[in-house]
Amino acid sequence: MITFTDRDQDPSAERTIDAEILVEAADGGVLARCDAGRLWTIQPDQIVSRVEQPAGPPIDQDTMARRMLEELPSGFQVYRTANYLLLHQGNEAYARDCGVLFEQLHRGFFSYWRNQHVELNEPRYPLVAIVLANHDEFVRYASQEIGDTAKSVIGYYHLESNRMITFRVPNIERNIATIIHEATHQLAYNCGLQTRFADNPMWVSEGLAMFFESPDFSNPRGWRGIGRVNAVNLGRFRRYVPSRPGDSLATLVSDDSRFRSVATAENAYGESWALTYFLLRTQRKEFIAYLQQLSESKPLSESSPRERIEMFEEAMGMSLQELDRKFIAYMRRVR
Structure with a gap:
């Protein structure tokens, strides 16, 4: 306490x-x-x-709902699914649509990793999403957490609070990828695949979220796309390849600076998806071992760029140069 x-x-x-x-x-x-x-x-x-004492158990959905309603401004209502608690501003139909997507992801996410023989934990804490009524409400709320970035996104997962935040948009189909992307971040950090506030390379976090996000509009419910080719990011990667420098993989793996610059972020996201797709298709055992090693990182720990590269090379069993040759050759064949 x-x-x-x-x-x-x-x-x-x-x-x-x-x-x-x-x-x-x-x-x-x-x-x-x-x-x-x-x-x-x-x-x-x-x-x-x-006061030193054993920590109590995590709170349940009922207690979380009560606390959230006390914390948020008046006018919020609660919509529940089996695994999620959605707080919305009277837009229950939209919250229900989001809840359907979250539950589809939850099933697919755990099923996917189970098929890879990866043991995940059920989330310890209720999974919370806040669904604001419109963009203005979203910016008002989100700017307190992510500053001016709130004006240019439609949703995010907040590492500190462990919540997803989004808002009602006119056509949910256009935003399925973003909703699933952020919900994937939340699941990854709540099931033991990743550790919050640890040294999680951004290419890993974003690559995994993009691997799970691909929408499939041939499906009546709008999404079943785990592991499908992500057309947006494949396009990004292909546009990048002609000017891609020889040390691109090293700069992606060693630090997160490419994601933090407007000039390089799009290429970094495209390459992160492509690398994750390549590894899960061709180096699955090694990549999963790497993910499990990362998951054991302690909060607030930090690795040097050299340590990041060495850890990655050791897990893959080859140098970055050798992996890069295989990576580019494989991605040239992807359609």
């Missing part, structure tokens, strides 16, 4: 959480995970009191 001043709200207000301490810094600051799954980074000067 830890009581601290919450700088995101009133700096003088105190908050008490039932939490598990994941990391404790030398100066007394902590990274704590509360019973709702939220991660709190608490500086030593914020801590009012701390």
Whole structure:
């Protein structure tokens, strides 16, 4: 149990959480995970009191729903599915459509990894999605968490709060890929495939989300696309190949800087999808071993660029240069 001043709200207000301490810094600051799954980074000067006791069990859907309704502005309602809790602003039909997609993904995600003989955990915490009424409401809410980026996206998964946030759009079919993409992030971080606040290479996180996102509009429900060729990202990758430098794989694997620049982000996303697709098709055993090694990373740990490359090469059993030759040759044949 830890009581601290919450700088995101009133700096003088105190908050008490039932939490598990994941990391404790030398100066007394902590990274704590509360019973709702939220991660709190608490500086030593914020801590009012701390009582050492075993952390309680995660809260259930009923308790999560009650807390969310207390936290959010008035007007929100709850829509439940078997595995998800959706908070919406009166747009229940749209929340229901999102819930159908989430449940399809949940089944497909666990089925896919089960078929690869990967043991995943059922999520410890209720899976929460906030569905705002429109773009203005979304920007108002999301700008508090992701700043100006809120103006240019239609949804995101928030690592700290462990929630998905999106809004009602006129045609859900146009946005299925984004909804599934963000829901994949949430599942990956809640089933043990990835660890929040650990050193997760962005090409892995984004590559996995894109691998699961491909919409299939021949399906009446709009999506069943795990592992299908992602036409958008295949196009991105093909446009990149003619100017692709020889160290492209090294820069993708060693750090995340290409994702953070407008000039290089599109190429980084396209190459991440292509690399993930290639590895799951041709180096599945090695890639899964690599994912499992990454999943054991500790929160707030950080690897150097050289360490990232060495870990990847060791898991694949070959140098980046050899893998790159196989990668490009394979992707030239993909249609």
